[in-house]
Amino acid sequence: MEKLYVIKIGGNIIDDDAKLSAFLSDFSNINGKKILVHGGGKLATRLAEKLGVEQQLVEGRRITDAETLKIVTMVYAGYINKNIVAALQGYHCNAIGLCGADGDVILAHKREHPVLDYGYVGDVDAINTVLIRSLLNQNIAIVFAPITHDQQGQLLNTNADTIAQEVAKGMSKEYDVSLVYSFEKSGVLLDANDDSTVIDRISPSYYQQLKTKQKIFAGMIPKLDNAFTALNSGVKKVIIGKAENLEQLVNGSSGTTIENE
Amino acid sequence: MEKLYVIKIGGNIIDDDAKLSAFLSDFSNINGKKILVHGGGKLATRLAEKLGVEQQLVEGRRITDAETLKIVTMVYAGYINKNIVAALQGYHCNAIGLCGADGDVILAHKREHPVLDYGYVGDVDAINTVLIRSLLNQNIAIVFAPITHDQQGQLLNTNADTIAQEVAKGMSKEYDVSLVYSFEKSGVLLDANDDSTVIDRISPSYYQQLKTKQKIFAGMIPKLDNAFTALNSGVKKVIIGKAENLEQLVNGSSGTTIENE
Numbered sequence: 001m002e003k004l005y006v007i008k009i010g011g012n013i014i015d016d017d018a019k020l021s022a023f024l025s026d027f028s029n030i031n032g033k034k035i036l037v038h039g040g041g042k043l044a045t046r047l048a049e050k051l052g053v054e055q056q057l058v059e060g061r062r063i064t065d066a067e068t069l070k071i072v073t074m075v076y077a078g079y080i081n082k083n084i085v086a087a088l089q090g091y092h093c094n095a096i097g098l099c100g101a102d103g104d105v106i107l108a109h110k111r112e113h114p115v116l117d118y119g120y121v122g123d124v125d126a127i128n129t130v131l132i133r134s135l136l137n138q139n140i141a142i143v144f145a146p147i148t149h150d151q152q153g154q155l156l157n158t159n160a161d162t163i164a165q166e167v168a169k170g171m172s173k174e175y176d177v178s179l180v181y182s183f184e185k186s187g188v189l190l191d192a193n194d195d196s197t198v199i200d201r202i203s204p205s206y207y208q209q210l211k212t213k214q215k216i217f218a219g220m221i222p223k224l225d226n227a228f229t230a231l232n233s234g235v236k237k238v239i240i241g242k243a244e245n246l247e248q249l250v251n252g253s254s255g256t257t258i259e260n261e
Numbered sequence: 262m263e264k265l266y267v268i269k270i271g272g273n274i275i276d277d278d279a280k281l282s283a284f285l286s287d288f289s290n291i292n293g294k295k296i297l298v299h300g301g302g303k304l305a306t307r308l309a310e311k312l313g314v315e316q317q318l319v320e321g322r323r324i325t326d327a328e329t330l331k332i333v334t335m336v337y338a339g340y341i342n343k344n345i346v347a348a349l350q351g352y353h354c355n356a357i358g359l360c361g362a363d364g365d366v367i368l369a370h371k372r373e374h375p376v377l378d379y380g381y382v383g384d385v386d387a388i389n390t391v392l393i394r395s396l397l398n399q400n401i402a403i404v405f406a407p408i409t410h411d412q413q414g415q416l417l418n419t420n421a422d423t424i425a426q427e428v429a430k431g432m433s434k435e436y437d438v439s440l441v442y443s444f445e446k447s448g449v450l451l452d453a454n455d456d457s458t459v460i461d462r463i464s465p466s467y468y469q470q471l472k473t474k475q476k477i478f479a480g481m482i483p484k485l486d487n488a489f490t491a492l493n494s495g496v497k498k499v500i501i502g503k504a505e506n507l508e509q510l511v512n513g514s515s516g517t518t519i520e521n522e
Binding site (some may be wrong): 024026050051070073074075076078079082083085086087089090091093094096097098099101102104105130131134135138140143146151152153155180 | 278311319330331334336337342344346347348350351352355356357358359360362391392395396401408410412413415432444
């Protein structure tokens with residue numbers, strides 16, 4: 001099967017023009033099929049402040065009322081997405097920016113929660129692999145903004161990590177998919193305060209050992225659980241590491257690689 | 262050749278939620294290949310006001326400084342474009358929203374002017390017909406936001422009428438293209454104040470007669486000159502009429518049809 005990289009870029013890079021440029025230059029140099037998923041960074045929060053739209057965050061998730069949805073649609077699907085695409089074109093990487101409504105590429109439903117109303121937040125139901133494959137086959141890199149839709153005219157704000165995971169899972173029947181989460185640390189660390197203690201490789205059995213010995217920083221456990229869920233759904237590897245080292249993450253010489261035995 | 266409709270929707274419809282919904286429902290009912298090009302309406306101006314970004318208009322064109330480019334990218338390529346796409350999906354019309362940077366679909370250059378600095382305003386150089394055809398062949402309607410790029414990382418604000426015309430011209434080698442300009446009047450009028458005086462059909466020779474007899478409202482002359490330029494570049498017909506009558510415009514029973522003898 002052909003290789004496909006699905007790469008999630010975190011907000012800390014989005015917020016830093018120089019780092020973002022360097023990252024996009026590295027992304028444009030990756031050979032083969034590739035998909036970039038971006039989050040929002042602080043731009044949406046800052047715009048909301050300027051416009052006097054009050055932001056509520058519950059458990060790290062933005063409560064998306066109608067005004068907030070308008071702002072994230074503008075910032076994520078407009079400003080950030082189109083600037084990333086234009087920058088990639090500048091690096092001679094043909095790219096197309098999509099939100100989930102475009103070509104019906106990511107179908108979601110409004111989140112139902114027994115207690116909390118998240119507002120216009122979407123949980124992903126399906127990925128349109130036909131359109132994605134058609135674009136990849138034209139050697140176009142796809143850049144996803146974290147906005148989906150419900151097929152009934154409603155846009156929905158959706159977690160970018162989740163989009164990356166769902167796209168990687170959806171494409172794994174047709175491609176040998178590596179899912180790369182780039183963030184501010186060098187990988188999964190044995191000592192959360194020491195960036196030199198990166199674990200190179202985690203298999204399911206080793207993960208059980210690490211958890212039993214309480215060697216994994218609690219904040220990493222949901223990320224790792226998600227990584228193993230992705231592997232169980234057909235994704236070949238999940239790689240977690242520093243955005244600045246994208247080239248090394250992709251060739252396996254940096255970061256933590258999570259894969260089956 | 263297969264038929265293709267390239268339809269420009271004016272700002273007055275964008276600004277009116279009920280009219281926009283009705284228009285998009287009509288658009289979704291058009292059989293066959295179709296492209297929608299939208300302008301910006303008053304939303305960008307209103308957002309600029311709220312954010313304290315001063316707007317300059319010269320000869321009806323917005324002077325696009327860096328802050329204004331940010332706003333139009335958010336509003337046109339983000340908010341308006343994605344809401345139109347989501348609404349079309351709600352009407353069971355598969356659609357994809359693009360700006361010119363996406364898939365390198367509309368290449369432009371920053372406008373040079375001997376006296377006036379328009380800022381980040383783009384004049385169109387080329388249309389990527391390969392990607393457009395590939396999407397149309399997947400029965401996806403394309404929705405263009407009036408933002409282009411220069412292939413060097415720079416987004417550019419571009420007149421939506423011009424985008425519609427350039428896309429229509431670019432596609433006319435491969436399709437039987439009808440270019441539809443929908444606006445607030447019922448068509449080209451013999452009496453600018455009487456909406457019942459629509460001229461059904463204008464050929465080049467009839468246009469010369471009308472101009473000689475000064476029967477054409479001066480404001481319509483640039484639009485009509487552009488229409489004939491489009492015809493001379495291979496577009497089959499240009500139809501000008503009321504957005505509310507989209508179905509009738511497309512089947513030729515409303516508006517003014519401009520075509521060669």
